[in-house]
Amino acid sequence: MNLILRLALPWTVWLIGFSALYGLQGLTCSRHWPAGIEPRAALIGAAALYVLLQGGILWAQAARPAPSPFAQRVATSLSAAALAAALWTSLPVLGLTICD
Amino acid sequence: MMACGATLQLLAGCQGQLSTLHPAGPAAATIAEIWWIMLAGSVAILALVMGLLTAALLRRPDSPGEPERAGLWLWTLGLAFPLIVLAALTVYGLKIGERLLPREGPDVVTVTAEARQWAWSFGYADAPDLATEDILHIPAGRPVDVRITSLDVVHSFWVPRLAGKLDALPGHVNILRIEAPVPGTYAGQSAEFSGPGYLGHVFTVQAHDPAAWDQFLAEGAP
Amino acid sequence: MTTRPRGTALRLHRELKRIWSPDPRFRGWLTTNNNNDVGRLFLAVATLFFLIGGVLAMLIRAQLATPGSAFMGPEAYNQVFTMHGTVMMFLFAIPFFEALAVLLLPGMLGTRDLAFPRLGAFGLWVYIFGGSAVIVAMLMGLSPDGGWFMYPPLSSAAFSPGIGADVWLLGITSIEVSAIATAVEIVVTVLRYRAAGMSLSRMPIFAWYILVVAVMILTAFPPMILGSLLLETERAFGLPFFQVENGGDPLLWQHLFWLFGHPEVYIIFLPAAGMIATILPVMARTTLLGYGWVVASAVSLGVLSFGLWVHHMFTTGIPHLGLAFFSAASTLVAVPTSVMIFSWIGTLWKGRVRMELPMLWLLGFFATFVIGGLTGVMIAVVPFNWQVHDTHFVVAHLHYVLIGGYVFPMIAAIYYFQPLITGRFRFFRLGGIAFWLVVPAFHVTFLAVHLAGLLGQRRRIWTYDEGQGWELLNFIASVASFVMAIGFALVVLDIAINTLAGLRGRRNPWQATTLEWAAPIPSPTYGFASIPIIGSRYPLRDDPKLDLRIARGEGYLADTSRDRRETLIVSTAKGEPLQVAVLPMNSPLPILLALCTSASFLAPLIKAYWLSVVALIGVVILALIWAWTTAPRRTEGLVDAGHGRHLPVAAEGADPPGWWGSLFLLVADGVHFGALLFGYAFLWTVAPNWPPPAYLRPDLLPVALALAGAAALAAGPRLAAWREGHGPLLLSLLGCLALAAAAASIPLARPTPTAHAYDATLWLLAGHVGLHVTLSLIMLTYLGLRRLAGHPLRLGEARTFGLWADYTAGTGLVALAAAWLPGAFA
Known part of the structure; x- marks a missing residue:
């Protein structure tokens, strides 16, 4: 079960981060967003945190031994894939129109 | 509507009034x-x-041991x-x-499109008293922002030869940028299923030259 | 291992056959819970729904063949296309692969049955009752007619006053309940019920795919169930979740629907991909290239598919950055798909391909699905999507993906597994002709439909005028679609004839390498005479005599003297034998429970809410009997599992199967609750008529009750795990009551849920707490009755109840905090 959790972790974090970033974008365009905070700065900050977190997961997975070489390989490659996906899906925050 | 040969039609979809492959805008x-x-x-x-x-x-690989x-x-x-x-x-x-997003500009014209089952009402920012049904008038050669909303169910504003579609949602206003470079009529249709009258939920966009546009704003539809 | 006499295998077969056989005659079909029977029934019924959906498709193409057709009017046409989509997605595609999984998974994993046979039978019957109700409604002309994704406000009471939309919401929800039941069963089976020595890296590739799919069902269906709950309560009781003027927002439905709807596409594709990865290496006489890559791709694809839902909403006016996230995720999803495709082509490259019928259909898959994938990438590009969204281009794309990516591989799977399922081999050769009718005709049909879409033909229009250049395209599409339909009919006929009158044959006709082919043909009810012991990913290749050794009882659990249905539970990662699972005998409980469940779902259709309540009481009583009769009567300690291993019976462990099942059921429940919170946050953020006139302000007493109740509920089962006596159960009971009182304060303070979507949401939050407190109370009643009957509380029972109690306490606090926080800060 621990192994299953390890395999599930990287992409689950990707999904949560992805949804949170989308939610933050919605929030920056909503009536609740405080006037003092620059939306793009907040989005870039959140995206950077998210990518860092994925990177941390990759590091931890690569460093910790798994029950078998197969499990180690799959866990590490899933973490690398999730990190790449986090980068890929976060890049639009750098330049695109936020609220139109 | 002009007839065109089946082969040509298959290749380019020429002459379709609703064809995305026969763009005007x-x-x-x-x-x-x-x-x-x-x-x-x-x-x-x-x-x-x-x-x-x-x-x-x-x-047919020679030996099973191949890489x-x-x-x-x-x-x-x-x-x-x-x-x-x-x-x-x-x-x-x-x-x-x-x-393709609607950007501010000096010559942008704003119109409103209000959908309901199964008709479209159009209004004009430059002539607040003016309203038209099922025909949207715009000036040719100028960017036009259509402010789209709905009074009942979800509809969608789509003039295939001018631009992509954008939904008409109750309670929300969506803005679509369209532009017709030359005067003429362009077919439009609602593109979100809306019940039994969906087929007939269509409209026309009439693009005018500058003189005809000024005349329309002053006197309404001819 | 000592060699046993030759007669051992036959004796063992006779003994196991007696223990595992269904009840005699017709009654046997109603009371069976064996995966072979349930799977076959499932498969037959799903095929029937495929034929119904196919007839509806033909009606659509007949109508669109010529402009201005008088064949159907819009009222009939709208029902027909709505039902075509609904039947194919919910009544055919999902149940069909579930059926194959139920049938084949135990064999692949080297176990005798699925983890929860009765739950599997329950899922089957709920599906049959719910699906039949939807079809009966259609025959009465009472179908839904708002399209299979049911967008409100069109599907709201104001614009769809009949019961059509209710048929959809209630019928489909009951089928989703069935799918969740099957998914729980599949997850626990793959994780725990395997051959000895089958570590994760030795699992057959299909098991990986179906594990991913089952987890996806558990996480994708709950948002849809929530959406249906919101829409049905709006339609029936006026809770205004989607009414703008009262604080609702129709876009909320679209989010919830596609949060389910996009993963759904991959829930349908991945089992087919699992079949391809299973069959293709055998057809190429080799092993799968890059097993680990394919596993990682399947997991990646499964999760990525949850990040795509907004690409169905690119034209709803969401800001461009929001669209960009989903456009990027949507193109990215093509990467794991590409890894799979090239792994398969590389497998063919390194092998020597034999062009049998299953292989032919797999080639049909490649030729079709790759095109569907490419058009899928096209519509992930936002500007292009703005043009083709809701046109026939999208219709063509989705048929390329679903027919090419699902139906063709599934036909390959049926032909491939036919010897195992029916015991017969192909003799009549209609199948080849059928293939050459279906695949070319499919391409003619849907290439034409693509082009019609580009020429501006909207989906869901019931007819069209001449002069747009659509006439010829539609005519070609319709003619070809009829050829395709004849081809599909031939496939069904071919399989039916060969099932009844094909040749008998030997085991493992394809020289496959996985365990399901170790069984005799057709596979007996008990599956394996003894639980195999394996040492590789390809046991039949690396251990040629394995099938004989299994039959002679040289694996685990070959001893039939305990006279009950047993199978092995292994550790998740390494596949080491851990426990002996005792599986239930034949019983009418699943069908009775399904009857009550379906009645409680369907009774509101005729506004018979009293019947719903009666049926729900029936559900509770039957569930109690179910739990009572499956619980063991006495404590056995360790039992002999063979090979000198003495293992505990599963029910006596700290993590009995019920604990595992509860865990994954709670995952689904948690996603449902998460979707509710998402809906609340969504309305709070973007719904036009917010904030509501006044937020609810929390009082001190309910807050204190909630905190104390949650603490007591969490503590009770923990105490019970190490202390005898009534105390822990009483503490849990007090916790339930306190939490219920706290939740009840909300509807008391805001008595009109119809006033604003905020009030309606508060009621649902309180309802969530109320429902789970009720569930906890039912479990407490059960545990209390067991104590009174003299059965001591088992550790496993306490821990299983503990899961539910923790969930109730935890989500209860979150729900109440969500209800109170805006008011506390306002």
Whole structure:
């Protein structure tokens, strides 16, 4: 079960981060967003945190031994894939129109 | 409506009043261009994959001990190839998407489109008392922002030869940029299923030259 | 291992056959819970729904063949296309692969049955009752007619006053309940019920795919169930979740629907991909290239598919950055797909392909699905999507993906597994002709439909005028679609004839390498005479005599003297034998429970809410009997599992199967609750008529009750795990009551849920707490009755109840905090 959790972790974090970033974008365009905070700065900050977190997961997975070489390989490659996906899906925050 | 030969029709969809392949406005033209580029790329990728598949089927490996070439199949073809193609396509698509957004400008005209089952009412920011039913009047050669909303169910504003579609949602106003470079009529249709009258939920866009536009704003529809 | 006499295998077969056989005659079909029977029934019924959906498709193409057709009017046409989509997605595609999984998974994994056979039978019957109700409604002309994604306000009471939309919401929800039941069963089976020595890296590739799919069902269906709950309560009781003027927002439905709807596409594709990865290496006389890559791709694809839902909403006016996230995720999803495709082509490359019928259909898959994938990438490009969204281009794309990516591989799977399922081999050769009718005709049909879409033909229009250049395209599409339909009919006929009159044959006709082919043909009810012991990913290749050794009882659990249905539970990662699972005998409980469940879902259709309540009481009583009769009567300690291993019976462990099942059921429940919170946050952020006139202000007493109740509920089961006596159960009971009182304060303070979507949401939050407190109370009643009957509380029972109690306490606090926080800060 621990192994299953390890395999599930990287992409689950990707999904949560992805949804949170989308939610933050919605929030920056909503009536609740405080006037003092620059939306793009907040989005870039959140995206950077998210990518860092994925990177941390990759590091931890690569460093910790798994029950078998197969499990180690799959866990590490899933973490690398999730990190790449986090980068890929976060890049639009750098330049695109936020609220139109 | 002009008749055109079946072959030609299959090739380019010429003359369709609702055809996305027969664009009139800049947005529709850009999107048609994306389509032709993506079609060419897709045909090339399809040919590559089918070619590899055929080669794999015809091959009879000599000895079972041959290397599997996992690097080629998985790293190069499986991973690197789509990543490069898709990165290029995603950036290209998003750049064009940015360009098609409604931006402020000196000569932008604003109109409103209000959908209901099964009719469209149009209003004009430059002539607040003016309203038209099922015909939207716009000036030719100027960017037009259509402020779209709905009074009942979800509809969608779509003039295929001018631009993509945008939904009409109750309680929300969505803004779509359209532009017709030359005067004339362009067919529009609602593009979100809305019940039994959906088929007939269509409208027309009438683009005027500057003089006719001024006259329309002053006197209403002729 | 000592060699046993030759007669051992036959004796063992006779003994096991007696223990595992269904009840005699017709009654046997109603009371069976064996995966072979349930799977076959499932498969037959799903095929029937495929035929119904196909007839509806033909009606659509007949109508669109010529412009201005008088064949159907819009009222009939709208029902027909709505039902075509609904039947194919919910009544055919999902149940069909579930059926194959139920049938084949135990064999692949080297176990005798699925983890929860009765739950599997329950899922089957709920599906049959719910699906039949939807079809009966259609025959009465009472179908839904708002399209299979049911967008409100069109599907709201104001614009769809009949019961059509209710048929959809209630019928489909009951089928989703069935799918969740099957998914729980599949997850626990793959994780725990395997051959000895089958570590994760030795699992057959299909098991990986179906594990991913089952987890996806558990996480994708709950948002849809929530959406249906919101829409049905709006339609029936006026809770205004989607009414703008009262604080609702129709876009909320679209989010919830596609949060389910996009993963759904991959829930349908991945089992087919699992079949391809299973069959294709055998057809190429080799092993799968890059097993680990394919596993990682399947997991990646499964999760990525949850990040795509907004690409169905690119034209709803969401800001461009929001669209960009989903456009990027949508193109990215092509990467794991590409890894799979090239792994398969590479497999063919390194093998020597034999062009049998299953292989032919797999080639049909490649030729079709690759095109569907390419058009899928096209519509992930936002500007292009703005043009083709809701046109026939999208219709063509989705048929390329679903027919090419699902139906063709599934036909390959049926032909491939036919010897195992029916015991017969192909003799009549209609199948080849059928293939050459279906695949070319499919391409003619849907290439034409693509082009019609580009020429501006909207989806869901019931007819069209001449002069747009659509006439010829539609005519070609319709003619070809009829050829395709004849081809599909031939496939069904071919399989039916060969099932009845094909040749008998030997085991493992394809020289496959996985365990399901170790069984005799057709596979007996007990599956394996003894639980195999394996040492590789390809046991039949690396251990040629394995099938004989299994039949002679040289694996685990070959001893039939305990006279009950047993199978092995292994550790998740390494596949080491851990426990002996005792599986239930034949019983009418699943069908009775399904009857009550379906009645409680369907009774509101005729506004018979009293019947719903009666049926729900029936559900509770039957569930109690179910739990009571499956619980063991006495404590056995360790039992002999063979090979000198003495293992505990599963029910006596700290993590009995019920604990595992509860865990994954709670995952689904948690996603449902998360979707509710998402809906609340969504309305709070973007719904036009917010904030509501006044937020609810929390009082001290309910807050204190909630905190104390949650603490007591969490503590009770923990105490019970190490302390005898009534105390822990009483503490849990007090916790339930306190939490219920706290939740009840909300509807008391805001008595009109119809006033504003905020009030309606508060009621649902309180309802969530109320429902789970009720569930906890039912479990407490059960545990209390067991104590009174003299059965001591088992550790496993306490821990299983503990899961539910923790969940009730935890989500209860979150729900109440969500209800109170805006008011506390306002």
